[in-house]
Amino acid sequence: MRDTAFVLAAAGGAPLLAHSPTPALASDTLVVERNGPARSITFTAARDGEAVIRFAASAPGVSWARQGAESAVLAIEVDGRHVTDLVVPAAEPTPRSLGLGPVRQGNHRVTLRFLNASAPAARRVNLVRPKVQMPTADQVALRHAPIVVGRTGWPFGDPYQNVRTDTPLVAWHESRPATTPGHRVLEYSMVWSNEDGGTDTPALMARWGRTTDVEWVYRVEVDAAGRRVDGSGVYQGPQHLTLKFTGRYEGDHPLLQTCTSNNNMCDVISPGAPLRFLPDASRTRPTDRAREVVMDREPWTYRVMAQELLREGRLEKTSDPATREVGDPRTYLFVELAKKTGGPTQGWGSAPGVSLGVRLKKDTSRLYRSDHGERTWSIERDGPAATTVELPEGTAVQDIASIEAIRQPVGLGDNGAPATVTTLHRGFLLGRSYLPQASAITWNGSVTLTPQSPTAPLWRGP
Template sequence: MRRLSLVHAAVLAGAASAAALTAVPAAAAETKTVDRGHDRTITFRADRAGEALVDVTAAAPGVSWANQGHESAVLSLYVDGRYATDDVVPAAFPISRQFALGHVRAGRHRLTLRFAADRSRGTRVQVSRTAVRVVSRGQAYLDLAHAPILYGRNGADWGGPFQNSSTDTPLVAWHEDVPAAVPGHRLLTYSYIWSNEDGGTSTPQLMARWGRTTDIEWIYQVEVDAQGRRVPGTAVIQAPNHVTQPFGGTYEGDHPLMQTCTLNNNICDTVDDPMRFFLSTSASLDAATEAREQIMDRNPWTYWVSDAESRREGKVEADPPTSSTTSIADPRDYLYLVVRKVTANPPNGATDWVGLSIGVRLKGDPTLYRSDHLFPDRSIQRDVPAATTVQLPPGTTSSDIAEITAIRVPTSAADPGSTIEVQAVNRAFFLGRDDEPQQSFLSGATPATLTKAAPTAVLYTG
């Protein structure tokens, strides 16, 4: 049976070094079926009060995110009768995910798995593993205690409630924890990855400038003091039109309640949808050295889900024109890269900026395949670790690559003369036949200087 895995071990090991954990796996190892009228209940004990996390491995027979009308079956999780989160199960093969369950007191608790028939296309869910952990103190506890709870999108013009059981579903989440300006204070930022976005950036633009078809957004940020308390007036969300707006909603403990409220997955602080997503944010990211898309790399099943949605929605063609604003080629025809670079003298601004394109030459092929398809506005503008893709002929492998080049791309006739310093390539891989990332064949320093006079440089030779 095909099995996709999550990489939780490193995250949990880090949490264990700073926090007390109670781990209670499911009492039985065999697969349990959850369907209409047949709940499954698991007991666990918390040695101390804390924030509970649960790993769930689940499959839904007859379901596929790629098939219209059969997208998912939904498992709802309850702790001591309290609704905690939905698990949208998008495949007939097992997928492992981690969810938050919120604050629990010391003592015994009941975790109930319930089939949510009102939001499911499938008829049952098969659960092969559950394991609960309770984080009780330390920085890991603080990061989890302030994590947001996200309710689903339900605009009447877009299909009403339960939309996220079949489109733009939340997949994974993480946090960033950095020192705030006030000594002893911390700035916590929480981000979500959705399977796609029904509005906003076009799919070809997403692949060229962001290196994926998922939607990735920060949704909540708050400053906490040395005692871990919210600093009044610092809690903000990414509201419609990507505006940073003060959070004015309600809290469940220290967890803010919010809702996806736009087609490009921006956030409102009022809640009125039945679906609830309390994804674990225990994963962390160093934004200075890692691209946000590398959270997907740690969760390879997310590529399968996002590709399935792109295909189902008609966004994938066998050979789309490079000028297409709606369609991409098969996702397995792309090279996926993360590049680190700095633009200076002057740095990039909102207009007249200088972007970076990645070019690929294949052995025995004179064509230079470019990530931007020769459209300057599809080059990489940002100077944080950035993902991109390069479309190549079907069946291309790493052994076919002769060289990978960096190309300086002015986006207007008024070239500001900026210099691009390419520092490194974090990873470069293709997707396999199962739409999972294959092993990266390039990772490390690739120093190169791109100027107006010398706009290209070779980063890799095969």
């Protein structure tokens, strides 16, 4: 077995620099093969703390879009202890970052093993420029991040289902002040490639602007020194209930398991569950942006999202914006807006949501709506929110004449509340390979929609 030795620089977050490179890794690529030996990286930690490993991962012959070729899977150990698994869903190099858990000052070994749970088409995994780091600024966030055990109970008791469906992609954390001065609350969220249950696919595109599943997972209060406040841990359980965490910790990492078809958690772990995921949750998101911004900065997540739709047969055979079924994801305009709702002007009726409409230069009389005319698919929540608008195949951003806001009560009656739209943060289409193209749409202003004036233009094309 060949090893690559690394030394952790004393400066926080500095990459581990190779001090004895081997000729086999002159290309900075570590190859882990099916039926081959495990591969290892050794490193020296300059201090106690949480470590992460980062690389670009690819698996030749793999495609999340093809049955039997969905992914290659690696088990990752630190000093012989199973820490996390890595699902590689693409033949193209994809940047990945995983937590390695707590390590003590001194020498350590990261071992990577190819799992037979990989798809039959998977033969090896290439890891380009693997680096282990111990970020200084993000240590508290890394320390309390949940370890998510793979789903085993649905469907059909398959313990390896996350290597083919609803796989975890990325994670992040958010922080806000707690009631106790000097304390704060950390909340951890994850993005899954899809959800096998829960909101149906067309409604996801209209109301959330994607078909990935984005959920908060775990929330905990920490004191000024970053220590967990006993009994403060809660998690998002089945039926989206907030439940007190009474499970087991590894250090400060709570162990949770995906236990529903829409990726909610349980704090009781199935015996022998083989898969576990500890994605790097050190990053956060701007408070004035929708959660989907974490996908925007990891463009490959859109490709995985689209490929799962293709493989699972969730797309109509011929894209048609006149139907409510989901068409080719490359025909959708992905938009993020910001809105707020005022108080009702009468005591009965439903509150309004907001939908977006798009007109094309070739026929400005036709309006393509994000809600497809279904009132419950408009956006009810205030603040930043993402949605999509299905357009005819072949449409480019330069073909768009205008984007307008539409006030839409979501239930019976209308309580008269005004809805104000203030921002379009971005608007893009997916390219041929299902990756986001550059955003060409932004707008800042303020338009207020009322029952008397339920529509207003926001953006006009050049």
